[in-house]
Amino acid sequence: MADPGEPVIRLQAVRKEYANGTVAVDSLDLDVHEHELMVLVGPSGCGKSTTLRMVNRLVEPTSGRVLVTGEDVQSIDPVALRRRIGYVIQHVGLFPHRTVAQNVGTVPALLGWDARRTRERSAELLDLVGLDHATYGKRYPHQLSGGEQQRVGVARALAADPPVLLMDEPFGAVDPAGRRHLQAEFWKIQRELGTTVMLVTHDIDEAVRLGDRIAVFSQGGHLEQLADAVTLLARPATDMVRDFVGTGRAVRLLGIGELDEGDLEPLPRGRAEGPDDVAPDLAPRDALELHGRLDDAFAALAASGGEPVPVLGSDGRPVGMLSVTGLLGALHRITGAAEADAA
Numbered sequence: 001m002a003d004p005g006e007p008v009i010r011l012q013a014v015r016k017e018y019a020n021g022t023v024a025v026d027s028l029d030l031d032v033h034e035h036e037l038m039v040l041v042g043p044s045g046c047g048k049s050t051t052l053r054m055v056n057r058l059v060e061p062t063s064g065r066v067l068v069t070g071e072d073v074q075s076i077d078p079v080a081l082r083r084r085i086g087y088v089i090q091h092v093g094l095f096p097h098r099t100v101a102q103n104v105g106t107v108p109a110l111l112g113w114d115a116r117r118t119r120e121r122s123a124e125l126l127d128l129v130g131l132d133h134a135t136y137g138k139r140y141p142h143q144l145s146g147g148e149q150q151r152v153g154v155a156r157a158l159a160a161d162p163p164v165l166l167m168d169e170p171f172g173a174v175d176p177a178g179r180r181h182l183q184a185e186f187w188k189i190q191r192e193l194g195t196t197v198m199l200v201t202h203d204i205d206e207a208v209r210l211g212d213r214i215a216v217f218s219q220g221g222h223l224e225q226l227a228d229a230v231t232l233l234a235r236p237a238t239d240m241v242r243d244f245v246g247t248g249r250a251v252r253l254l255g256i257g258e259l260d261e262g263d264l265e266p267l268p269r270g271r272a273e274g275p276d277d278v279a280p281d282l283a284p285r286d287a288l289e290l291h292g293r294l295d296d297a298f299a300a301l302a303a304s305g306g307e308p309v310p311v312l313g314s315d316g317r318p319v320g321m322l323s324v325t326g327l328l329g330a331l332h333r334i335t336g337a338a339e340a341d342a343a
């Protein structure tokens, strides 16, 4: 096991030059901490997959070192290493002649778990990714939609509860609505299990939605910026990052920023005492929640025609009103906080 505070994945001055002379990654230093979800994002061909695949030795670095829980992966047998590290790819590669339950149980079975424990773990994981095990466990992969297969891929990778999970475009085969849903579910599972994750995507929205920290790569595996989502959107470090995160930065910030007490205006007089005092226009179904996402706040203000919308605290009582000005203030607040952190 790693010492407390020691990164679970550590890349030190890593370089990969393929046989044809392509330098996919050069002088890369990158640490992923325990329980962290690190996203690698960047344009096609910038070396994201190469970086990921050096962690489980599907690609061997030309120079530099890769450590997993403090151990140089060069000193670990690749097969043993890959049993310790989950791996999910876009085209999930399920075994076609094995049932869904057997697919999910692959690694536990290889690790010598007894049949019953493997079966139980399979069922538990299928339920966790939103596939009822009684319905889906007996099916074969071809009897599932692409999105369902991708869920099975995620369940299979998590089945042996690997401390480290590598994911390469894991939700790429799912339609946009299903993808958002699967991202949200995966995020919850990752928080629950505390798995340390390195995830590759070319989708900046996926990156800011999932990543605790986001590493933006440019060609040649060059690290342009390593930051949390808000900092990345509010304060892109280079022109490349600014172009990559695009003109939708403010909208993306709405998707990850939260509503704060300071963004609110006082309640109209006489309405702060308790639920009984709440007028019909403050009914909870029309209200926002404190610490809710700013994109919900934006939607509520759009629906109200720009009229201030009530905001409820955790006890369900109104704590203030959010106006359009308040929402813009919230955006400035998170942008300003990111800039202050960076200063």
Ligand SMILES: Nc1ncnc2c1ncn2[C@@H]1O[C@H](COP(=O)(O)OP(=O)(O)OP(=O)(O)O)[C@@H](O)[C@H]1O
Pocket: 018, 019, 020, 022, 023, 024, 042, 043, 044, 045, 046, 047, 048, 049, 050, 051, 202
């Ligand atoms: N086996 C290989 N032999 C030679 N060059 C390779 C090999 N694999 C990848 N490359 C090259 O290395 C560079 C980085 O590739 P890599 O797959 O790591 O990028 P990526 O950022 O994951 O791209 P994408 O988002 O398109 O999957 C590219 O120029 C690619 O063409």
